[in-house]
Structures are given as structure tokens and as C-alpha cells.
Amino acid sequence: MQRALTDLSNDAIDALVSECGGKPFQARQVLHWLWKHGADSFEQMRNVPTALRAALAREHVVRHATINKVDDAEDGTQKLLLRLRDNETVECVIIPDEERTTLCISTQVGCPVACVFCASGMFGVRRNLTAGEIAEQVLLAQSQLRPNRRLTNLVVMGMGEPMLNLDGLLPALARIHDADGIGMGARRITVSTSGFPRQMERFAAADPSYNLAVSLHAGDDELRKRLVPTATSPVRDIIAAAHRYFGQKGREVTYEVVLLEGVNDRPDDAVSLVNALGSLPCTVNLIPWNPVEEIVAQKGLRRPSVVRIDSFADSLRGGGLKVTVRRQRGADRSAACGQLRLRALDAASS
Numbered sequence: 001m002q003r004a005l006t007d008l009s010n011d012a013i014d015a016l017v018s019e020c021g022g023k024p025f026q027a028r029q030v031l032h033w034l035w036k037h038g039a040d041s042f043e044q045m046r047n048v049p050t051a052l053r054a055a056l057a058r059e060h061v062v063r064h065a066t067i068n069k070v071d072d073a074e075d076g077t078q079k080l081l082l083r084l085r086d087n088e089t090v091e092c093v094i095i096p097d098e099e100r101t102t103l104c105i106s107t108q109v110g111c112p113v114a115c116v117f118c119a120s121g122m123f124g125v126r127r128n129l130t131a132g133e134i135a136e137q138v139l140l141a142q143s144q145l146r147p148n149r150r151l152t153n154l155v156v157m158g159m160g161e162p163m164l165n166l167d168g169l170l171p172a173l174a175r176i177h178d179a180d181g182i183g184m185g186a187r188r189i190t191v192s193t194s195g196f197p198r199q200m201e202r203f204a205a206a207d208p209s210y211n212l213a214v215s216l217h218a219g220d221d222e223l224r225k226r227l228v229p230t231a232t233s234p235v236r237d238i239i240a241a242a243h244r245y246f247g248q249k250g251r252e253v254t255y256e257v258v259l260l261e262g263v264n265d266r267p268d269d270a271v272s273l274v275n276a277l278g279s280l281p282c283t284v285n286l287i288p289w290n291p292v293e294e295i296v297a298q299k300g301l302r303r304p305s306v307v308r309i310d311s312f313a314d315s316l317r318g319g320g321l322k323v324t325v326r327r328q329r330g331a332d333r334s335a336a337c338g339q340l341r342l343r344a345l346d347a348a349s350s
């Protein structure tokens with residue numbers, strides 16, 4: 001299979017252009033077309049000589065992915081199903097909110113973590129995305145933005161566990177962040193993990209100060225193991241790694257808690273979280289679960305009522321924690337992570 005330019009570092013593109021007989025300034029032009037103009041074919045690179053374009057096209061394509069389907073929700077959320085060159089599919093979601101437009105991207109096809117409430121984890125992981133496939137989600141989303149909108153923030157919270165694909169993620173973020181790439185500030189980029197302390201150390205060693213979010217879901221090990229069965233590190237080790245990240249990068253850590261009625265939204269669950277996080281500099285983001293039909297049917301999980309959510313948030317605040325509650329977005333169309341892909345898999349197998 002031909003490689004995509006999006007999988008190459010800037011230095012590799014310099015070398016490729018030179019091998020094809022081009023000059024360094026033409027490598028800059030190719031990079032500009034790729035990342036600034038979002039060109040998806042060599043033909044679009046109009047100021048690059050035809051012979052050089054033809055030489056580049058002999059062993060390379062520009063991108064891997066195409067948009068297979070766009071689901072528009074009434075609140076403006078747009079969910080994109082992307083088809084990769086081996087016919088696998090992944091999702092990314094554009095979430096407009098007043099002045100801000102956030103894109104949520106995926107790092108793996110499926111996910112090995114198997115959180116009990118998540119559609120992406122239902123069938124395990126099929127493969128890691130390449131750096132190009134991760135970065136291309138930003139380019140494809142940009143092509144779908146409504147007039148006068150631009151992407152202001154990026155969250156790596158879609159399908160997959162980012163810490164289990166650092167070889168794809170770190171170069172992808174470099175291309176998204178780099179001034180010669182897409183040029184998005186590191187502080188506008190948040191990476192969310194379900195908690196892999198060793199990999200979090202490696203992520204911390206990467207240069208720019210990305211934001212870190214940790215999907216904690218529970219403050220005690222036993223309950224956490226029920227919710228995130230494959231992430232076996234103790235809660236205290238995960239929190240310690242996150243706070244070393246804070247110490248190194250000076251970026252406050254966000255802890256996410258997907259709230260499930262009667263499972264992790266009880267008064268004792270709030271006490272466990274307060275005990276685990278204590279007086280650490282952090283924010284707890286409560287995410288009321290977005291029900292997934294298949295998971296409701298199999299496991300009987302439920303989204304808590306507004307009263308229960310408010311009471312849980314108040315208990316955390318009473319324990320000294322800073323708390324935000326995420327409001328539901330895109331509720332009318334396959335809103336939960338992995339749901340659009342689940343529908344596509346269903347359709348393909350029926």
C-alpha cells in the first residue's frame with residue numbers, strides 16, 4: 001500500500017521532495033498544501049511543478065481517510081464516520097459551543113479498554129491508527145465546518161486509548177501543533193486517558209504542554225475495576241502519575257467521571273472520589289452517561305436523573321473539589337462515543 005504524506009514528518013517530506021528532484025522551498029510548498037490548505041490530491045498543489053507532483057505520486061498518496069457519513073444533530077454537533085484505506089472506520093465529532101468549536105478525535109479502530117458503558121469497547125481493538133490517520137481527522141473536520149467557524153480546541157477522547165498508541169499519537173500531535181503543520185496551540189489540545197501510569201510518564205516527556213484528562217470514574221479500586229476492567233493500575237498510581245504530569249507541565253489535570261445511576265453516583269462514591277483526590281489541584285468533570293441501546297439491553301445501565309447528578313456534584317463540591325457537569329450534546333443522533341461506527345457495523349453485517 002502506498003504511504004500517505006500525512007504519515008511523514010516534515011524532515012521526511014523534505015527528503016522525499018529532494019529524492020524526487022525538488023528543491024527545499026518546494027518541500028515547504030507541499031507541506032503548506034497538505035496542512036494549511038488541506039489538499040487531498042497532488043493535483044490541487046498548483047504551484048508545485050507537474051513533474052514533481054507525478055514523481056511524488058509514484059509511491060505516495062496525500063491522505064488515507066475519506067468521509068463516509070456525516071450525522072448532523074439539532075444542537076449543531078456533527079459526527080463524522082471516516083473510512084480508512086483498509087476499509088476500517090473511525091469517528092470524530094465536531095462540537096460547536098458559542099465561540100468555541102471543539103473536535104474530538106480517535107486514536108484506534110475500536111478500543112481494548114472495554115469500559116462497561118462504551119460502544120467503542122464492545123468489540124475490542126482492531127488496530128492502532130497511524131500518525132497520519134490521527135492528524136487527518138483534523139483536516140477532514142475542517143472541511144465540514146459551517147461558515148464562520150474554525151476549530152479552536154482538540155480533545156483526544158474518541159475511539160481508542162491514546163496512551164496505548166503513543167507511537168501514532170505523539171507524531172500526530174506534533175503535526176497538529178507544529179507551526180508548519182496545522183498550527184494549533186498545545187494548550188488547546190487535551191488528551192484523555194483511562195489511566196496507564198507508565199505511558200503517562202512517556203507522554204509527559206513529550207515536549208509541548210498538552211492538557212491531560214484522566215477518565216477515573218471511581219475513587220476506589222474495586223468499583224473502578226468493574227467499570228474499566230482492563231485498566232488494572234490502582235487508582236492511587238494513576239493519580240500519582242497525573243500529578244507528576246501537573247508538576248512537570250504546570251497544567252491542571254481534569255478527572256472525568258461518566259455517571260451511571262446506582263453504580264457510581266451514590267453518596268459513598270462521592271466520598272471515595274473526595275478521599276482519592278483530596279486537595280490536589282484538579283477539576284472533576286461529571287459526564288452523565290449517554291445511553292447506548294445495546295448496552296442498556298445487555299447491562300441495564302442508566303443515565304442518572306438531573307436531581308442525582310446535582311446532588312453528586314454538590315457532595316464533591318462540599319468535599320472541596322472543583323466540579324463541572326458536561327451537558328449532553330448531539331443527543332438526537334448516535335451521540336455516545338463509538339455509536340456511529342456501531343450502527344455502520346450493524347448495517348454491514350445485516
Ligand code: SF4
Nearest residue numbers: 111114115118121160
Ligand atoms: S470509554 Fe474510551 S477507553 Fe473506555 S472503552 Fe470507550 S474508547 Fe476505550
